[in-house]
């Protein structure tokens with residue numbers, strides 16, 4: 001592991017993303033390493049780095065997200081200027097205001113290896129610039145068409161203020177996706193052949209189902225109108241939607257919004273078969289994947305669809321082509337690549 005990269009990434013997280021200064025207090029909430037999501041090396045490294053800067057930093061360990069935290073715990077969080085989560089807990093109900101009075105940062109970087117890679121070292125401010133330009137390209141377009149090699153074919157208009165979707169209330173490190181695009185004007189079909197997974201928002205088990213062949217989901221104006229495919233898949237999908245929607249009293253037919261990944265440093269595919277939920281909640285930041293928020297008329301919903309190798313046309317021009325982000329084909333994003341060699345290094349010449 002490269003020490004220079006680690007220290008660059010720590011600065012990126014603590015200063016550029018979290019905006020911390022010497023006078024701040026910081027609580028690092030980490031999830032037990034034995035749960036398999038986060039390694040202790042990252043929380044320990046960030047704790048040490050924060051202390052070196054002069055930040056008053058301490059550590060608190062939590063269990064899995066299904067264990068609910070006490071009122072005292074949430075009160076404790078508000079006693080710090082900032083809380084950084086190396087824990088799935090930080091992602092729960094992330095689109096809601098949770099009575100936070102201080103800053104929250106959710107880290108999708110889970111160990112020092114990944115921290116030292118471009119996942120942790122891509123300059124946070126440049127990461128934001130890229131995201132903002134992509135958001136603008138989508139927002140300023142009129143017609144959007146989404147397709148995929150399996151036959152997904154969905155079209156819709158960009159709603160004027162895209163107001164059905166709001167950004168998360170927690171800062172994220174790094175920035176992995178565009179702003180969610182409201183799906184209520186979208187109609188057509190989505191074809192899935194992998195899994196339905198959770199969005200990481202609320203906890204339920206089973207948190208995924210496998211789709212054995214291909215399932216076609218018909219959508220009209222952001223509502224599921226029919227599901228077609230082999231009878232076993234169709235039954236499984238319906239019963240999963242019934243289970244999740246009843247558990248949380250939410251709209252089972254809602255297709256609320258979608259967004260593609262924008263970070264080429266995101267890990268891909270290691271957990272595909274043995275832990276589909278972890279797979280989905282890890283790879284979603286890859287430009288190769290587009291995901292939908294469904295089941296619940298809010299972002300991020302509770303059931304996620306993962307669509308690999310998508311093409312997204314904005315006003316007939318591909319912004320993604322077969323899962324590749326086409327930054328070079330749009331003046332605004334091309335200029336960013338021209339101006340910043342580090343972005344060219346991460347995003348390549350596409």
Ligand SMILES: [Fe+2]
Pocket residue numbers: 177259291293300
């Ligand atoms: Fe999402």
